Amino acid sequence: MAEEYIEKADNFIKYRDRYSNERIFKAIQNIPKQNKVKKFLRDDPLALKVFARYRRSKYYFPTMKLFYKFLSHFGKTNDRQIVFESGVGKRYEDSPRMIYEKMIDNKEDYDYIWIMNNNAPLKVNPHTKIIKRLSPSYYKYLATSKYWVNNQNFPTYLTKPKQTQYLQTWHGTPLKKMQHDQEQIEGRDEGYLARVTHAKNQWSALVSPSPYATQAFRSAFQYNGPVLELGYPRNDVFYTPHIDEKRESIRRKLNIAEDKKVIFYAPTFRDNQKKGKKFTMKNKINFRIFERRLGEDYVLLIREHVVVASKLNIPEEFRHNIINVSKYPDVQELMIASDMLVTDYSSVMFDYANTNKPMYFYCYDLDEYDDMRGFYFDLEEQAPGPIVKNTSNLFRAIAKGHQYWDNYGEKYQVFQNRFAPLDGPDRAEKVYKAFFKR
Incomplete structure (x- = not known):
């Protein structure tokens, strides 16, 4: 089979091996013993x-x-x-x-x-x-x-x-x-x-x-x-063998074409945005500007913080290259699949430093957030990437990606040494x- 068809077939085949019986047998062994109270509740x-x-x-x-x-x-x-x-x-x-x-x-x-x-x-x-x-x-x-x-x-x-x-x-x-x-x-x-x-x-x-x-x-x-x-x-996942194969597998799972660059956007929640007892989040990415500036070559993955209850709405016309991954089971896998990170004040930035991939900081409410929550260090001074305050400037900075390491390479190294010095395998x-x- 030609390589391109094998890749397409992989979208429908999870395992290419001869161990299905073993997996099924283990799954059967893992079925919990029948609880009589639960059985009564379920059957009645x-x-x-x-x-x-x-x-x-x-x-x-x-x-x-x-x-x-x-x-x-x-x-x-x-x-x-x-x-x-x-x-x-x-x-x-x-x-x-x-x-x-x-x-x-x-x-x-x-x-x-x-x-x-x-x-x-x-x-x-x-x-x-x-x-x-x-x-x-x-x-x-x-x-x-x-x-x-x-x-x-x-x-x-x-x-x-x-x-x-x-x-x-x-x-x-x-x-x-x-x-x-x-x-x-x-x-x-x-x-x-x-x-x-x-x-x-x-x-x-x-x-x-x-x-x-x-x-x-x-x-x-x-x-x-x-x-x-x-x-x-x-x-640990960033230091496992065959990381490139894992990256390809994750991207296939998300239906991302090989020739697309992937932006992973992972903002944190806002303490002052609540409806009743639940946190909400207003989307601050202008999808139309993304489509116009980067839509041809990029895919945008958006993941809301776990405590945010409001649902992200992506209009149908943008869903071909903007994907809501809020329910994706593992955020580290999304980092592996991506080519760059966009965040604000989320701790995801410190984990992402293990990937050696570019970071951009979309801090549209920096002064307000600092007044409300406060920081342990000066983000503007130590961020290993540009801080931008609107969508246009964000996508303009990403489009100039070839200049990233010239401007932020040294800061990135300092950031890694301070905030992720002990991360590694095992x-x-x-x-x-x-x-x-x-």
Whole structure:
């Protein structure tokens, strides 16, 4: 078959090998044992309806809190059981994923519980269970597991059992000030600081990618516990073998032509943009200007922050080269697939420094954001790329890409050395062994 047709066929074929039977067999082994209560609820429409109504009632969470408290005090702890959660159960990604997958690869003898609210793919393992966040099983496994691993926080109203060890991987190197370092806190209620401080007090160890991050974490969280300053496990992916093949595979999955350059736009959320209790985000990219200036040679991937509830609307006429990747399961894969990053104040910039690819900073509200949130360093002075404040200037800067390294090469190197000095291959293994094997 000609190469071009093989590539087209690959869009419909996930595996070109002879191991389908093995994968199916492992998947069958991974089916959880039938739970009689769940079977009853599933098979009885009335019971299902009653439970759904109870789940939405004001009594559900108080009951779950009592259930959790009882189990954490009197339930039996499973010393081989680990609960993993990432992005409040919305995504299978980040450092918890890399730690989990490395432990699976190394055949570590544990029972793994993944908190997932969707059907995102998991590495096949017969000792892994997938549990819905905030379900009764969620509280059960949190109460009876020896280990917790999270990149954010479990519900702040929970206190971990005394025997439980909690590895907090966090979700990025900080640029914007956090928690106790903020002079004023927008978009949060009065009890926010007390809640996150209680959550921080549950941590047994915190992962850090650099001395800079460690200092910021200790200050922002008022955290004095153990820090595993070993680099970010989530960035292992940039140092894996066959990275070029992986890049091609991801781009095929997104239906991106080989001759297109890919811009990855990943903004953070705004504390002062909320509707009720949920964060919203207004799109500040002018699609028409992108189409006119760069549309012929580029594809634009846009990923909203995980806490943003509003949906990005891309008109039909632009969808041939502007793609909403907010639900794509792994942000690191999007970085691999891209040729450049556009961000604002997101910690994605520090991870992206591992790729050695250009970065552009679309900071249309720089002064307002700085006044509202504050920064740990002067972004305008240290950014390893141009800072622009409107769409026209952004795409003009990208079009002049050949000048990027002449203008920002030295700054890029300084940025890497300060903010990602410890990232490299096998950080996940170093972190999990430092935590679980101590």
